[in-house]
Amino acid sequence: MIKVLSHNILRIIVLVSFQVFILNNIQFSGFVNPYFYVLFILLLPFQTPGWLVLSLGFVLGLTIDVFSNTPGLHASATVFMAFLRPLVLDYFAPRDGYVTGTFPRIYYYGFGWFFQYSAILILAHHLFLFYIEVFRLSDFLLTFYRVILSSIFTLFLVVISQYFIYRR
Amino acid sequence: MRNLIRFILNNHFIILFIVFETISLLLVFQRNNYQQAVAFNLSRNISGYVNSKIFSFRQYLDLYETNRALLKENERLRNSLLSSYKLKIPAAGDVEFDSAWDQQYNFISARIIANSVNKQNNFISIDKGRVHGVKPDMGVISGEGIVGIVTGVSDNFSTVIPLINIDLRISSRLKNTGYFGSLYWDGKDPETAILEDIPHHVTINPGDSVVTSGFSAIFPEGIMIGTVTGFDIEGGNFYNITVDLATDFRRLNYAYVIEDKFREELIELEKASGYD
Numbered sequence: 063m064i065k066v067l068s069h070n071i072l073r074i075i076v077l078v079s080f081q082v083f084i085l086n087n088i089q090f091s092g093f094v095n096p097y098f099y100v101l102f103i104l105l106l107p108f109q110t111p112g113w114l115v116l117s118l119g120f121v122l123g124l125t126i127d128v129f130s131n132t133p134g135l136h137a138s139a140t141v142f143m144a145f146l147r148p149l150v151l152d153y154f155a156p157r158d159g160y161v162t163g164t165f166p167r168i169y170y171y172g173f174g175w176f177f178q179y180s181a182i183l184i185l186a187h188h189l190f191l192f193y194i195e196v197f198r199l200s201d202f203l204l205t206f207y208r209v210i211l212s213s214i215f216t217l218f219l220v221v222i223s224q225y226f227i228y229r230r
Numbered sequence: 231m232r233n234l235i236r237f238i239l240n241n242h243f244i245i246l247f248i249v250f251e252t253i254s255l256l257l258v259f260q261r262n263n264y265q266q267a268v269a270f271n272l273s274r275n276i277s278g279y280v281n282s283k284i285f286s287f288r289q290y291l292d293l294y295e296t297n298r299a300l301l302k303e304n305e306r307l308r309n310s311l312l313s314s315y316k317l318k319i320p321a322a323g324d325v326e327f328d329s330a331w332d333q334q335y336n337f338i339s340a341r342i343i344a345n346s347v348n349k350q351n352n353f354i355s356i357d358k359g360r361v362h363g364v365k366p367d368m369g370v371i372s373g374e375g376i377v378g379i380v381t382g383v384s385d386n387f388s389t390v391i392p393l394i395n396i397d398l399r400i401s402s403r404l405k406n407t408g409y410f411g412s413l414y415w416d417g418k419d420p421e422t423a424i425l426e427d428i429p430h431h432v433t434i435n436p437g438d439s440v441v442t443s444g445f446s447a448i449f450p451e452g453i454m455i456g457t458v459t460g461f462d463i464e465g466g467n468f469y470n471i472t473v474d475l476a477t478d479f480r481r482l483n484y485a486y487v488i489e490d491k492f493r494e495e496l497i498e499l500e501k502a503s504g505y506d
Contacts, residue, residue, distance in 0.1 A: 120253075132349070133258065141254060145243075201417065204418065
């Protein structure tokens with residue numbers, strides 16, 4: 063329990079700094095903005111109660127907001143993603159449920175499972191984020207293009223991280 | 231009452247979701263870009279400190295480009311110095327008392343400590359604040375052209391809403407014909423903006439300069455904004471002109487905040503006359 067807690071505190075610090083210090087400073091073309099910090103919500107243990115996931119999502123999003131000068135924007139998107147997480151987990155649950163002591167990672171549930179699970183949540187997060195940011199329908203397709211490109215990039219980083227950092 | 235408590239307990243997940251979502255969306259939409267400062271005033275000092283550390287590292291990578299830009303600017307300024315001209319007109323100190331020689335604009339140099347180009351509401355933070363004399367609604371320019379307008383000020387830092395923010399409109403003028411219009415960013419490419427309200431009988435050529443109009447008491451007149459790259463007439467009687475911005479927002483390191491010493495007087499006069 064203590065181990066899980068300390069791991070998650072360390073993870074939130076590393077992910078927020080990585081996002082703020084590195085990813086927010088990479089400005090490719092105005093189209094690709096990876097938001098890798100969502101990995102924190104993806105990797106929370108299965109048993110985390112719903113209210114805690116929502117609260118953590120809110121705090122995480124607000125922290126990113128403070129450093130990127132976008133009050134509320136990331137918080138709303140991350141809360142939305144945290145809200146969907148239990149539903150997506152239920153939908154993709156193996157026949158006899160998730161085994162206690164395992165975590166939502168490639169190591170335990172395989173590439174296919176993890177890819178689908180994270181792709182849906184990342185897409186939901188990015189869709190919410192970019193459309194709330196633009197908040198007009200006139201550039202619908204352009205925004206969609208940005209959503210898709212950024213989601214692909216974030217998903218790529220998330221999957222890669224599974225092989226390099228969280229091998230177990 | 232017990233039913234209510236049970237209802238809340240049973241649906242706590244959805245209720246909590248709605249509460250959090252409402253708070254964050256209120257934060258998103260309630261902000262008024264010109265006064266937004268207040269809520270994030272505390273965080274600006276913290277994030278300002280962190281951002282200045284990140285940016286001072288990034289600046290090493292840009293040193294070559296920055297030096298060249300500063301050199302170019304120095305060259306231009308030296309060429310416009312009074313002492314570079316053969317004919318001498320009286321300098322400020324030579325005339326006993328004449329309000330024509332009053333200084334109108336004062337420039338405060340600032341370092342950019344945070345910057346973004348890939349959002350719709352991009353923001354810039356600079357390392358000068360209230361103690362340095364920066365106030366909200368002052369203009370910010372770089373060596374190449376205009377950058378934006380100061381929105382929020384804390385003691386040591388300020389936030390600037392740059393030209394590449396969909397909420398900003400700048401009164402601008404075609405340099406060679408003098409017709410003025412309103413310039414805004416369409417949220418697509420951080421290198422181009424749109425100039426509208428220019429009537430369609432005006433002759434426009436690609437390459438024409440677009441400069442500030444000087445109507446807003448924020449920017450002095452005639453500061454470079456960009457050059458015309460293309461135009462079309464959409465519907466009515468006005469052009470839709472694409473302007474290639476002079477300032478490279480991706481590579482912005484230094485800027486000047488402009489203090490207009492007569493601004494208060496002008497605003498008071500306009501208020502007294504019933505304009506706004």
